[in-house]
Structures are given as structure tokens and as C-alpha cells.
Amino acid sequence: MDHDFDPFTAADYAARMAAAAQAAADAGLAGLLVAPGPDLAHLTGYRPVDTERMTLLVLAAGQDPVLVVPALEAPDAAKSPGAGALTLRDWADGKNPYAVTSPLLDVTGRFGVSDNAWALHLLGLQRELPATSYASLSDALPMLRAVKDERELARLAAAGEAADAAYEQILHVPFAGRRESDVAADLDALLRVHGHSQVDFTVVGSGPNGANPHHEAGDRVIRHGDMVVLDFGGLKHGYGSDISRTVHVGEPTEEEQRVHDIVREAQLAGVAAARPGAACQDVDRAARAVITEFGYGEQFIHRTGHGIGVTTHEPPYMVEGEEQPLVPGMCFSVEPGIYLPGRFGVRIEDIITVTENGCRSFNNASRELALVE
Numbered sequence: 001m002d003h004d005f006d007p008f009t010a011a012d013y014a015a016r017m018a019a020a021a022q023a024a025a026d027a028g029l030a031g032l033l034v035a036p037g038p039d040l041a042h043l044t045g046y047r048p049v050d051t052e053r054m055t056l057l058v059l060a061a062g063q064d065p066v067l068v069v070p071a072l073e074a075p076d077a078a079k080s081p082g083a084g085a086l087t088l089r090d091w092a093d094g095k096n097p098y099a100v101t102s103p104l105l106d107v108t109g110r111f112g113v114s115d116n117a118w119a120l121h122l123l124g125l126q127r128e129l130p131a132t133s134y135a136s137l138s139d140a141l142p143m144l145r146a147v148k149d150e151r152e153l154a155r156l157a158a159a160g161e162a163a164d165a166a167y168e169q170i171l172h173v174p175f176a177g178r179r180e181s182d183v184a185a186d187l188d189a190l191l192r193v194h195g196h197s198q199v200d201f202t203v204v205g206s207g208p209n210g211a212n213p214h215h216e217a218g219d220r221v222i223r224h225g226d227m228v229v230l231d232f233g234g235l236k237h238g239y240g241s242d243i244s245r246t247v248h249v250g251e252p253t254e255e256e257q258r259v260h261d262i263v264r265e266a267q268l269a270g271v272a273a274a275r276p277g278a279a280c281q282d283v284d285r286a287a288r289a290v291i292t293e294f295g296y297g298e299q300f301i302h303r304t305g306h307g308i309g310v311t312t313h314e315p316p317y318m319v320e321g322e323e324q325p326l327v328p329g330m331c332f333s334v335e336p337g338i339y340l341p342g343r344f345g346v347r348i349e350d351i352i353t354v355t356e357n358g359c360r361s362f363n364n365a366s367r368e369l370a371l372v373e
Contacts (some may be wrong), residue, residue, distance in 0.1 A: 005155060005237055008045060013082030014065075016043050021059040023141055030109025031060030032137070033125075035117035038311040039137060041238070042145050045081030048073055054097040054121045057086070058104045068101050098124040107131055112140040142315045146307055147329035152239060153353060156308065156331055159241035160351055160362025162194035163233060167245055167365045175249050175372045176224045180204040184217035187232045196234045196241070200312050203231035203244075210246070210345035213302055213337060224250045227260075227344035228372070229337075233312050240312040243363050244335055244349030247370045259296070259338050260346050260369045266290035267348045267367065270304050270318070270334040274352055274359040280322040287336040288320075296338045305333040308351055330354045331362075 020043060024032045034040050034057035036050045044067065048055055053070040055077075065086035069077045074090040077083060089104075091097045098121075105111070108131040113122060115136050122134060137144055148156065166187060173186050184202040191199050205215040206222040210229040222228060226249045233242035246260060270287035284304040291300045305318030308331050316324050318332060335349030350363040 005151070005158075008081060008151070010082055010084035013044050014085035017057075017059055017065045017082070017085065020141075020144060021061045021063075021065075023144065024059065024112055025061035027112070027140055028110070029112050029135070029140060030106040031058060031063075032112045032114075032141075033058060033117065033134075034114045035121070037114055037116040038309070038314060039114040039144065041310045043082070044086065046077060046083075048076065050116075052118070052120065053093075054091075054101075054118070054124075056101060056117075056121065058101065060106075063104075066104055068097065068104075070097075096128075097121075098128040101125060102128040105129060105132060109133075110135065112137045138315055142324060145309050145314060146316055147327060148309060148331055148353070149329070152309065153329070153331070155237040155239035156351065156353070157362050158195070159233075159236040159239050160243070160364075162191065162196060162236050163241035163243040164363055164365040165194045166190035166232070167230070167243060170230065171247065171370050171372055175206075175222045175226075175228060175247070177221065179219050179221055180206055180209065180217040181219060183222070183228075183230075187230070191232065191234055191241075194236075196236045197238075199232070199234035200240075201232060201234075203229065205229040205231075205345060207344060208342050211339040211341045211343060213339060213345070213347065222249060227252070227256055227346065229345050229347050231347060231349065235310075235312070238310060240308045240310070240351075241362075242308055242312050242333055242349065242351055243365065244337075244347045245365065245367070245370065246346045246348065247372045249372055251371065252369060256344065257369060259340075259344075262291060262294045262296065263336055263338055263346045263348050264367055266300075266336040267334055267350070270336060271350065271352060271359060271361065274326060274334065274354055276326055276328055276354060276356065278326050280316050280318050280324050280326065281320050283318040283326075283332075283334060284320055284322075287334065291336060291338060299338045299340060300336060301339055302337065304336055307332045326354045328354050328356050
């Protein structure tokens with residue numbers, strides 16, 4: 001079932017910018033400097049092409065939001081969804097964009113800066129205002145985009161439904177005798193058929209390639225007897241999907257089935273640990289404990305999960321040492337895996353959201369080891 005959603009309005013973006021500015025003030029920051037990327041998309045709805053020309057949103061409590069843009073991009077910025085909630089200030093080629101921006105800033109302030117801001121521009125601002133200092137948004141405001149409202153949750157649910165549907169259909173295409181890249185192309189097409197406007201990744205790791213968690217689908221021909229890790233996702237209605245399932249070409253060996261069962265048990269344990277008040281690291285610990293108990297702890301080589309929203313990877317992270325408490329509306333992956341170098345890998349991943357008394361999953365496709373041809 002597909003869904004239609006009313007677009008976010010300038011009033012919605014104004015509320016987000018005001019909340020972000022207040023959160024910055026509460027954290028002891030003079031304001032926020034937001035470059036093109038997921039933070040800017042979340043706060044304004046504007047998704048410009050990221051180039052060497054500086055675009056920067058300046059937010060501070062008690063001040064009107066200002067978006068500094070290159071003059072040649074100002075017409076597009078003026079048409080963006082949140083444009084009615086901010087002031088545009090442009091700069092022309094050959095002019096100093098930092099001189100345009102510096103009057104908007106507290107000359108001795110400490111500012112939160114979006115993680116993907118260009119060093120070129122941050123250094124330019126420091127030259128203009130040498131008494132200012134800066135902190136990354138992931139460190140200073142890790143919860144900036146972490147808690148989703150009901151409309152955002154509905155979009156994430158729709159993206160999850162689409163990813164489920166793509167998975168169910170990929171089970172019916174041939175695997176054996178085709179290249180990984182062929183199956184990856186099928187996944188890309190299926191995500192788009194089910195409403196994705198953007199496909200971010202289509203991991204197809206067959207046989208020994210499955211032991212590389214971020215293997216890029218290549219020319220290896222998938223063979224009968226292969227385990228195949230599938231990990232794919234992108235954006236639908238501006239919000240992310242990300243799902244992993246592991247399939248087998250023909251009947252699995254007893255060992256392959258056992259490893260898959262262990263990962264499945266670990267994934268269930270991670271999901272069960274996701275509840276309000278638990279720490280992010282508790283999700284990682286719960287999943288990792290199962291895999292370690294069965295003797296594969298050293299073969300689980302990545303964190304258990306990552307946040308998701310207007311991009312497919314964002315804070316918070318389900319990893320040891322992350323003590324941020326879970327709260328309702330946080331959305332993230334739970335994706336333990338076991339990777340046996342030179343042989344095969346297994347990963348199972350769902351996107352879940354924390355609720356008032358536990359969590360719910362946006363992915364409901366079967367987590368059993370599916371057999372494909």
C-alpha cells in the first residue's frame with residue numbers, strides 16, 4: 001500500500017529552526033551554522049548541490065534565521081519549502097562570503113557546525129572572526145534530528161514497507177549464474193518501482209564477498225551453494241529505508257543455517273533491548289552478547305545500528321560507549337552480523353522506532369533464511 005503525504009510547510013520548518021536555535025542556546029552555544037546536507041534538508045527543506053561556493057544557514061536564539069547563498073543559486077533557494085521562514089542573503093562570485101556572514105555572528109561565540117561543512121568555509125570564518133570557536137553538531141547536539149514526529153514516522157514506515165516489498169520480489173529473480181551487479185540493478189529498480197526517489201546503496205555480497213559488510217556489488221558470478229547478503233535502501237518521501245537479509249542459493253549447510261540462526265537470535269535480542277530509558281549501547285550489548293556466547297564475537301566487526309531519517313545514516317549510533325538514552329520517536333537500525341573471511345557472511349537488519357513502552361519495526365519481511373535459485 002502506498003501513501004500520499006502533505007508536504008512540510010514553511011511553518012513546519014520555522015518550528016524546526018526555532019527548536020534547533022533554542023537547543024543550541026540550552027547547550028551553551030551562540031548559534032548553529034548549517035551547511036548543505038541532511039541538517040539543512042531537515043531544517044529548511046532545501047537540498048542544494050554541494051559545491052565549493054558557500055551556502056550556510058545561521059541560527060541563533062532570538063534572531064531571525066538567515067540563509068547565506070551564492071547569488072546564482074538564490075532563485076532556487078527562494079523556491080525551497082522553508083524559504084518563507086527565513087531571510088536570504090546572497091553573495092556574488094569574486095566577493096568574500098565570510099564578510100557577508102560574519103556580521104550575523106557573535107564575534108566571540110562558540111557555534112555548532114554541521115558535520116559535513118567544508119573545512120574551507122570554516123577556516124574562512126575563523127580568519128574573519130578569530131575569537132569564535134566551533135563544535136560539531138554530532139558532539140554538541142546529537143539529538144538534533146534524532147526524535148521524529150508522527151509525520152516523519154509515517155514517512156519512515158512507508159519507506160520500510162517499500163523496502164520489504166522490494167525484498168519479497170527479489171526472492172523470485174534468478175541468482176545463480178548472474179553477477180552480483182545484476183541482482184543489485186534489480187534491487188535498485190524494485191526500490192524505484194515502490195516509490196523511492198533515491199537509491200543510496202544495493203549491497204549484494206555473495207559467497208566470500210559476504211564477509212565484507214560494505215562490499216560493493218561487482219562482477220562475481222553468484223553460484224549454487226552461496227550465501228548472499230543483501231543490504232539496500234534509499235529515500236522515499238524524503239525519508240530513509242535500510243534493510244538487510246541473507247539468502248542462500250539452494251539448500252544451506254548445517255553450519256550456514258546455524259550461523260544464520262545465531263544472527264537472527266542476536267537481532268531479536270537487540271530489538272528487545274530497545275525501550276525508553278535504555279542506553280544506545282544497551283542495544284549493541286544485547287545483540288553482541290548472543291553472538292559472543294556462541295563463539296563468534298570476533299566475527300561481529302561493526303556497531304549494531306545507526307540512526308535514520310532524512311539520510312540513511314545519522315546519529316544516534318548503537319555502539320559500546322554511547323550512553324545517550326533512548327526516547328520515543330528515535331529511529332535506528334538493529335543489524336548484527338557474523339563475517340567469516342574467505343567463506344561467507346550473514347547480516348539481518350530492521351529499522352525500528354522507540355515507542356512509549358518498547359519499540360516497533362518498520363520492516364516486517366521474513367527474517368528466516370530464504371532459499372533462492
